[in-house]
Amino acid sequence: MTAPTSCQACRYQLKKGRHDLPHSDLRHVDTRPFRGSMFGGWEESTYQCAVCGSVIEHTNDKNEFAPWWWLASTEKK
Numbered sequence: 001m002t003a004p005t006s007c008q009a010c011r012y013q014l015k016k017g018r019h020d021l022p023h024s025d026l027r028h029v030d031t032r033p034f035r036g037s038m039f040g041g042w043e044e045s046t047y048q049c050a051v052c053g054s055v056i057e058h059t060n061d062k063n064e065f066a067p068w069w070w071l072a073s074t075e076k077k
């Protein structure tokens with residue numbers, strides 16, 4: 001039950017904005033359309049850090065105040 005430790009670049013990534021790019025060690029894993037929004041939907045992308053293994057999700061939703069970058073669960077199923 002150890003919490004994943006994110007590297008400095010990942011922690012900094014979480015403070016970035018909607019239009020910022022993932023840092024250089026983040027590998028793109030998946031992008032899926034997020035439909036159902038009255039504003040036309042958006043996309044969510046998943047990235048995994050090659051350095052610390054953190055999985056970070058990103059949304060480019062145009063209308064929400066939600067964080068644009070956040071840590072996903074890294075629990076192995």
Ligand SMILES: [Zn+2]
Pocket residue numbers: 006007008009010025049050051052053054
């Ligand atoms: Zn990292």
